[in-house]
Amino acid sequence: MKFETPATTNPIDQLKVVGQPLDRVDGPLKTTGKAPYAYEQHEAAPNPAYGYVVGAAIGKGRISSMDLGQAKAAPGVLAIITAENAGKLDKGDHNTAKLLGGPEIQHYHQAIAVVVAETFEQARSAAQLVRVKYEAAKGSFDLASVKDSGKKPKEGFGGPPETAVGDFDKAFAAAPVQLDATYTTPDQSHAMIEPHATIAAWEGDKLTIWTSNQMVGWGVGDMAKTLGIQKENVRLISPFIGGGFGGKLFLRADALLAALGARAVKRPVKIALQRALMINNTTHRPATIQRIRLGATKDGQLSAIAHESWSGDLPGGEPETAVSQTRLLYAGANRLTAMRLAELDLPEGNAMRAPGEAPGMMALEIAVDEMAEKLGMDPVEFRILNDTQVDPEKPERPFSQRRLIECLRTGAEKFGWDKRNAKPGQTREGRWLMGMGVAAALRNNLVMKSAARVKLDKSGHITVETDMTDIGTGSYTVIAQTAAETLGVSLDKVTVRLGDSTFPVSCGSGGQWGGNSSSSGVYAACMKLRAAITLKTGLSATEAIFADGKVSAGGRSVSLAEAAGDKGLEVEDTMEYGDLDKKFQQSTFGAHYVEVAVDSFTGETRVRRMLAVCAAGRILNPKTARSQVIGAMTMGVGAALMEELKVDKKRGFFVNHDLASYEVPVHADIPHQEVIFLDETDPISSPLKAKGVGELGICGVGAAVANAIYNATGVRVRDYPITLDKLIDQLPAVA
Amino acid sequence: MKPFTYERAESPAAAAGAAMRHPGAKFVAGGTNLLDLMKLEIEEPMHLIDVNGLQLDKIEPTPEGGLRIGALVRNTDLAADERVRRDYGVLSRALVAGASGQLRNMATTAGNLLQRTRCPYFYDTNQPCNKRLPGSGCSAVDGASRQLAIIGVSEACIATHPSDMAVALRVLDASVETILPDGTTRTIPIADFHRLPGDTPHLETVLQPGELITAVTLPKPLGGTHIYHKVRDRASYAFALVSIAAVIQRDGSGRVAVGGVAHKPWRVEAAEAELPRGAKAVTERLLADAKPTKDNAFKVKLVERVLGAVLAEAKGA
Numbered sequence A: 001m002k003f004e005t006p007a008t009t010n011p012i013d014q015l016k017v018v019g020q021p022l023d024r025v026d027g028p029l030k031t032t033g034k035a036p037y038a039y040e041q042h043e044a045a046p047n048p049a050y051g052y053v054v055g056a057a058i059g060k061g062r063i064s065s066m067d068l069g070q071a072k073a074a075p076g077v078l079a080i081i082t083a084e085n086a087g088k089l090d091k092g093d094h095n096t097a098k099l100l101g102g103p104e105i106q107h108y109h110q111a112i113a114v115v116v117a118e119t120f121e122q123a124r125s126a127a128q129l130v131r132v133k134y135e136a137a138k139g140s141f142d143l144a145s146v147k148d149s150g151k152k153p154k155e156g157f158g159g160p161p162e163t164a165v166g167d168f169d170k171a172f173a174a175a176p177v178q179l180d181a182t183y184t185t186p187d188q189s190h191a192m193i194e195p196h197a198t199i200a201a202w203e204g205d206k207l208t209i210w211t212s213n214q215m216v217g218w219g220v221g222d223m224a225k226t227l228g229i230q231k232e233n234v235r236l237i238s239p240f241i242g243g244g245f246g247g248k249l250f251l252r253a254d255a256l257l258a259a260l261g262a263r264a265v266k267r268p269v270k271i272a273l274q275r276a277l278m279i280n281n282t283t284h285r286p287a288t289i290q291r292i293r294l295g296a297t298k299d300g301q302l303s304a305i306a307h308e309s310w311s312g313d314l315p316g317g318e319p320e321t322a323v324s325q326t327r328l329l330y331a332g333a334n335r336l337t338a339m340r341l342a343e344l345d346l347p348e349g350n351a352m353r354a355p356g357e358a359p360g361m362m363a364l365e366i367a368v369d370e371m372a373e374k375l376g377m378d379p380v381e382f383r384i385l386n387d388t389q390v391d392p393e394k395p396e397r398p399f400s401q402r403r404l405i406e407c408l409r410t411g412a413e414k415f416g417w418d419k420r421n422a423k424p425g426q427t428r429e430g431r432w433l434m435g436m437g438v439a440a441a442l443r444n445n446l447v448m449k450s451a452a453r454v455k456l457d458k459s460g461h462i463t464v465e466t467d468m469t470d471i472g473t474g475s476y477t478v479i480a481q482t483a484a485e486t487l488g489v490s491l492d493k494v495t496v497r498l499g500d501s502t503f504p505v506s507c508g509s510g511g512q513w514g515g516n517s518s519s520s521g522v523y524a525a526c527m528k529l530r531a532a533i534t535l536k537t538g539l540s541a542t543e544a545i546f547a548d549g550k551v552s553a554g555g556r557s558v559s560l561a562e563a564a565g566d567k568g569l570e571v572e573d574t575m576e577y578g579d580l581d582k583k584f585q586q587s588t589f590g591a592h593y594v595e596v597a598v599d600s601f602t603g604e605t606r607v608r609r610m611l612a613v614c615a616a617g618r619i620l621n622p623k624t625a626r627s628q629v630i631g632a633m634t635m636g637v638g639a640a641l642m643e644e645l646k647v648d649k650k651r652g653f654f655v656n657h658d659l660a661s662y663e664v665p666v667h668a669d670i671p672h673q674e675v676i677f678l679d680e681t682d683p684i685s686s687p688l689k690a691k692g693v694g695e696l697g698i699c700g701v702g703a704a705v706a707n708a709i710y711n712a713t714g715v716r717v718r719d720y721p722i723t724l725d726k727l728i729d730q731l732p733a734v735a
Numbered sequence B: 001m002k003p004f005t006y007e008r009a010e011s012p013a014a015a016a017g018a019a020m021r022h023p024g025a026k027f028v029a030g031g032t033n034l035l036d037l038m039k040l041e042i043e044e045p046m047h048l049i050d051v052n053g054l055q056l057d058k059i060e061p062t063p064e065g066g067l068r069i070g071a072l073v074r075n076t077d078l079a080a081d082e083r084v085r086r087d088y089g090v091l092s093r094a095l096v097a098g099a100s101g102q103l104r105n106m107a108t109t110a111g112n113l114l115q116r117t118r119c120p121y122f123y124d125t126n127q128p129c130n131k132r133l134p135g136s137g138c139s140a141v142d143g144a145s146r147q148l149a150i151i152g153v154s155e156a157c158i159a160t161h162p163s164d165m166a167v168a169l170r171v172l173d174a175s176v177e178t179i180l181p182d183g184t185t186r187t188i189p190i191a192d193f194h195r196l197p198g199d200t201p202h203l204e205t206v207l208q209p210g211e212l213i214t215a216v217t218l219p220k221p222l223g224g225t226h227i228y229h230k231v232r233d234r235a236s237y238a239f240a241l242v243s244i245a246a247v248i249q250r251d252g253s254g255r256v257a258v259g260g261v262a263h264k265p266w267r268v269e270a271a272e273a274e275l276p277r278g279a280k281a282v283t284e285r286l287l288a289d290a291k292p293t294k295d296n297a298f299k300v301k302l303v304e305r306v307l308g309a310v311l312a313e314a315k316g317a
């Protein structure tokens, strides 16, 4: 099916199943421990050997010698694989550094060996006996000091490296009210609970991996490319994923090393990447330095907007596209955005939940708060005044839907924004300084080609198969709802099977496109099945009504079971998109409101309450969508208050590489969250009229927290995370 | 993890004796710190002596009017004890400010006192660390040191002792009772129990090889207002950036010990004389010789401000 013109009324609009706040269909499996995660595929791959990964001990340089003698002789050891004995390996299209390093070392904890043994404990113990000598080389590990050597990156996911409209310099110089400020965001880790994990097994020249991967298709392609084998010989199975946040978009060392290990020992090998390696071995969200300049008229019209962002990555890597939202969020005739990418020898930077917008909005939405204050305007009203209904860089492109103003207004009313004292540092509750903050949220809506297979069996049961993944987002559930709605059956008549590369290729889980795009693919296949059913039963395709497990037309009714017959029916289809996303700018919007309390003695910030109002098209399942948004809000609080990978600039690595020292919010940090979804449909996005929502929830949260801290204390912090040491010098004196 | 042998000790004396017979042996209590370190091969005992069966799990009154806390009393039980909550509130509060419910259910009084530092370089066996590998150097002095010590430091090591409980014990002037392998016992004032790093940061206490902690005793109750104020980047489940244990009397006199700033709970009795003059005066005496790094210089100011909060709370403000 091709989606080329805006959706009209279709079976999804019945909203008998879609749009309902249903429990997730895989919930019981997960709560009873029966959902097999990658490391737990005990039945699929019996009698595995265990791999333990050895990570490089330097940030950059070479291995001068490696002595495996003692390790090989250790009890239970079956094989040790290194770059020297692994055979020729290529590099995956989505990898920047090699997954198995040596002799050249590109970053700290780059895998340099995997020890395979009979038991996990034996592998771990022997891994400590691998003796490696290094020649360390001088690397660059400090973004601030190499920033000015940054180059214009090539065009990637986040659009062109630079854009300009009008004459920014002139307009900025002429603007009666100006803001010029620099903001920084640190390196951050996905820090999901389930580590990267894989079991690999070979049968002849055919490889099967049970792994934890968000993008089945990318994983298959990069495994085949790295090993130099045919894609057809790689099967990737990833039915359940314990969190990914972009950290599992790619083939990583666990999967490659398990495959190499299994080939060497001729039996299945399982590897869970050690927690202490996860942060430096895999990808992270890169740090940014962002300069924002805003010029406005005295009555608050933005006349000049510039946003420049610097980030770093290994040679061949990509920038953090932190300027994306600034191209779209506010009106203003003279505009400029630019990204620069410097070379750093830290581990590989890459996508983490809302790449670009998450750190970009952390900066932009403080800048907007600062500008509103300079203008003496309420920050909600200032944003509303500068709203735009068209892409401000290409005014001929309208937004498909843009209800940012309604998000802001609804939020202000529900949150009690009118109780906020615009003058900072005025509201006290005992020893606590109280403040409120607001930020807008924008995250683009991407639509991706996605295929599915749908089977109807003789009992009237529907089975959906697609290589889509569920990273905890609720894919199983919204896909089941889509199939049930389209085919007129109840949810218990639908089985959804995901995460297997033998299934039709889906869009995968990333960039908040998964829910809408994969369900749309399933919708396409279900519509094709409806056609097959009417054809077979001889019912009029145009009049047929699918409801209650039956198809009816012209006074005749046939049950789906009957229609299927003994052989059943099976169809496959792909949802593809025309150019509606070129003609229209498709984005999701929101407003975040946050109240904080800052301890006037210690500078500790504790969030009191949070509200997100989201306009994100049709909400396929308000329950799973809410979970996505509150999870993202929690992550936003982490980014605002505590998350930071500490760079050892001398030795070249992230020092706090475990969950004790890389702090993310705990329950006590998140007291009260509310989410409101505006009731909307976006017929330009997809037949489901839905959009992404999983990343919208994090965009802007950090700035809303920062603005609330400013409102509470009068201290403006522009460097995240806002830890107490950045506040205490400027808090009121203590007796 | 290195292979090791294992035994269950039958009596305190037998445990201490066994430790002497097996060079490189370690006692294991709750195991919440030791086992993690063994998996990373930071601790490499060849022999483990399980002390959980020693029946050192009682809290009893002492003839002096204090309390004797068995070495194996779990943190959860100690924090919940009615006498502790009534007479030694600072201890109860310090305990529940530490770790998580699950960990406190396992963690013991002796194990808590002997938990090792949380310096990130101590945990990364690729990096030089004098505490882990004497003579290899200290990565933290010119590395990431936000969490680390500001006072009593040496060039060899700037690690902190991470225990919350120990800070409360210090303010209460507790004593540590031990038995040595030769069967003799001794009592060590908590003030002398932990060492400063000096040139030997790998030696953290005055305990001798094989010496087993049997109990911690508290002197008779001090009265006053008991406060434990722990400051950290998130609301729970994190080690202290700075913590203060205080017992403040009605007349404004009192005692103060600080956690998160040194290789041991930091208390300067002379500084307590300044309490009536406020947080700044006390802090100036308490941290007179502070040598912070660039990363943790804020802790000096933070101590003063936390103390301000403590004194305000004691006044009922």
Ligand SMILES: Cc1cc2nc3c(=O)[nH]c(=O)nc-3n(C[C@H](O)[C@H](O)[C@H](O)COP(=O)(O)OP(=O)(O)OC[C@H]3O[C@@H](n4cnc5c(N)ncnc54)[C@H](O)[C@@H]3O)c2cc1C
Pocket (backbone or CB within 6 Å): A660, B026, B027, B028, B029, B030, B031, B032, B033, B034, B035, B051, B071, B097, B098, B099, B100, B103, B106, B107, B108, B109, B110, B111, B112, B113, B114, B115, B162, B163, B164, B165, B211, B212, B213, B214, B237, B238, B239, B240
């Ligand atoms: C994730 C995490 C978070 C934590 N957060 C905090 C926190 O916020 N605040 C805090 O204070 N602590 C915290 N802790 C530390 C925790 O309090 C300690 O791990 C615990 O108290 C250790 O007690 P244990 O009985 O398990 O000791 P073990 O691990 O059994 O032993 C520790 C050491 O004590 C020795 N030992 C044990 N018993 C004796 C004895 N009777 N005589 C002589 N030597 C003995 C052992 O040989 C070993 O060297 C945290 C720990 C973890 C894992």
Ligand code: SF4
Pocket (backbone or CB within 6 Å): B117, B119, B120, B121, B122, B128, B129, B130, B131, B132, B137, B138, B139, B140, B141, B148, B156, B157, B158, B159, B201
């Ligand atoms: S501060 Fe102490 S524990 Fe940390 S690296 Fe230095 S010597 Fe090791």
